[in-house]
Amino acid sequence: MIDSGDGQKLEQFGPYRFVRPEAQALWAPRLEKSAWQEADGHFITSGQDSENGGNWRLNNSLPENWQMQFEDIHFFAMPTSFRHLGFFPEQSVHWQWCAQKIKEFIKIHNRAPRILNLFAYSGIASLHAANAGAEITHIDASKKAVQLAFDNRALSKLEDAPIRFITEDALQFVQRELRRGKSYDGIILDPPKYGRGPKGEIWQLHENLPSLLSNCQQLMTNSPLFLVATIYAVRLSIISVHAAIANSFSNMGGELTSGEIALIEDDTVSSKPPRAIGQALYARWCGLAT
Ligand SMILES: C[S@@+](CC[C@H](N)C(=O)[O-])C[C@H]1O[C@@H](n2cnc3c(N)ncnc32)[C@H](O)[C@@H]1O
Structure with missing residues (x-):
């Protein structure tokens, strides 16, 4: 994030800059107006629905997609109708945490941990975890999302990594695996607030999260490594998210931490203390003895 303020954020994705609405930027921008105006794309909200509706206004020279890299993982970025750019950079803290736990697990158990990634979208968490040595099962309801994850796997040269890509409803898959x-x-x-499985199955976070978490707890091996849950754009407090995970996982020992993941301004741009904008709630349970 380059700058923020007046209900917007200015971010750089590879060589391009974008302005997106950000209701939490309750302060004044630090850069000149021209820095914002020169961005390669602006997301313009529609009058009636400032939370969901709107369209991109993009420079003609902007390609349909372009390549980006995080550590060893290469992936495509592109403006999507959901306001985001095909991945969630604030989740990089989870990618790094998972990689570290996967490596610790391999040292202790001398085998690759089996990791299930639900609502896995464009697959960066799957690819990063596979690159750290895990076996991955990647589940998403959308063929288009699974295709994007495939393309990202090819870009990252991880075609031979042990990743199963499955287009299926997350809850149905988890219940079938238990059977x-x-x-x-x-x-x-990383469940959305509302979603649909490939056969029209309805996912509603408030209704379905408790049973999904209980099923996830039952799916754990007896050498459980972690559960990482991220929740966006939902009227829930972190106290409830923490308690929901504790409800299923507290009897398993281990350690549960929770909080917000945030985007932080690049302080080299304005040379002022960077401001942070919370993007999602998270809870991470780790079963490894410390
Ligand atoms: C990564 S989550 C969205 C998280 C994102 N941070 C947000 O809230 O905007 C979205 C993914 O969940 C998938 N999805 C939605 N409903 C689903 C379901 N019932 N089963 C499996 N995947 C589903 C979508 O296809 C999409 O790739």
């Missing part, structure tokens, strides 16, 4: 007696050492989930 089949399957288990996982780690689970990552």
Whole structure:
């Protein structure tokens, strides 16, 4: 994030800059107006629906997509109709935390941990975890999202990594795995507020999260590594998210931490103390003995 203020944020994605609405930027921007005007794309909200509706106004020279890199993982960025750019950079704290836990697990157990990534979208968490040595099962309801994850796998040259890509409803998949007696050492989930499975199955976070978490707990192996849950754009407090995970995982020992993940301004741009904008709530449970 380059700058923020007046209900917007200015961000750089690879070589391009974008202005997106950000209701939490309750302060004045620090850069000149021209820095904002010169951005390669602006997301303009529509009058009636400032939370969801709107369209991109993009410079003609902007390509349809372009490549970016985080550590060893290469992936495509592109402006999407959901306001985002095809991935969630604030989740990089989770990618790094998971990689560290995966490496610790391999040292202790001398085998690759099996990780389930639910609502896995464009797959950066899957690819980063596979690159750290895990076996991945990547679940998303959308064929288009799974195709994007495939393309990102090819860009990252991870075609031979042990990743299963499955287009399926997350809750249905988890319930089927339980019936089949399957288990996982780690689970990552980034559920939307509302979504649909490929056969029209309805996902509603407030209604379905408790049973999904309880199923996830039952799916854990007896050497459980972690559960990482991220929740965006929902009227929930972090106290409730923490308690929801504790409800399923507190009897398993381990350590549960929770908080917000945030975007932070690049302080080299304005040379002032960077401001942060919370993007999502998270809870991370880790079963590794410390
Ligand atoms: C990564 S989550 C969205 C998180 C994002 N941070 C947000 O709230 O905007 C979105 C992904 O969940 C997938 N999805 C939605 N409903 C689903 C369901 N019932 N089962 C599996 N995946 C689903 C979508 O296809 C999409 O790729």
